[in-house]
Amino acid sequence: MTNEPRGPTGARRRGRRPRLTRRGRLALLVTAALAAVSAVLVPVLLGDEAQDAAEPRTKTLLVPEGRRAVQVYASVDQVLRVPGGTTEKAVHTTELALPEAARGNPEGYLFPATYPIHAATTPAGLLRYMVNTANQRFGGARISAGLQRSGVTGYQAVTIASIVQAEAGTAADMAKVSRVVHNRLALGMPLQMDSTLNYALGRSTLDTTHHDTKTDSPYNTYAHKGLPPTPIGNPGEEAMEAALNPSRGDWLYFVTVKPGDTRFTTRYADHRRNVEEFNAHRRGAAGPG
Secondary structure, eight states: OOOOOBOTTSOBOTTOOOOOOHHHHHHHHHHHHHHHHHHHHHHHHHTHHHHHHHSOOOEEEEOOTTOOHHHHHHHHHHHHTOOTTHHHHHHTTSOOOOOGGGTTOOTTOSOOSEEEEOTTOOHHHHHHHHHHHHHHHTSSHHHHHHHHHHTOOHHHHHHHHHHHHHHOSSGGGHHHHHHHHHHHHHHTOOOOOHHHHHHHHTOOOSOOOTTGGGOOSTTOTTTSOSOOSSOSSOOOHHHHHHHHSOOSOOOOEEEEEETTEEEEESSHHHHHHHHHHHHHHHHHHHOOO
């Protein structure tokens, strides 16, 4: 027997529920609102511990194209919350799959990508991950074919790619910059790249002085012919493709007069005019002194 409510005549009123008064509805709404606020406040008040207990967060480390090894080391130290210099020291005690020509220096092989960081991640493990990723990306069939065509070693190609990465203002300019590098190497001309000089001086700037070009360093490609002894950064796949597949052209000079306006020339006189325009643009951008 059910205990269904009955009407004045005693007949059961099926499918109907008691109606709330206006005061009852208001109390119910207030209770629901308080419950909703509590649901939001509890995780906030408990903070990271509650979130980590429910679902541990995964950190990531972004290594941009062209980032130098010393910069990557510092980023790894920071994301892993270890003392500064820890990752750089780990390079000397970690077995990395580097070419013999690298002599244990992973510059050029800390592949630019986004890497997951877990509680068990170590500097050594992350370094191995980056180098193994570089070997995978730089070891494909297209890269192998490009090495055969260009007549350079894999390590030389990574070095050229690092210069291309640093010098090209846009992805579209990469193959042209590569052509200038190859043309100069073929003619026995010094590369005279500001990017290699910046690497030697541990800086990044568009302003190179005559005094800078006298810097005593094997990375000073104003003073020394050929490629620098190591890559000058960690290039991405686009730069590597450009290093092995340069555009067709006889250019020997280039300068980015302003963003989006890189001019490639064969004649030094034309290049000098472009450099003068670059300097004028720089002075105008700086404004009155």
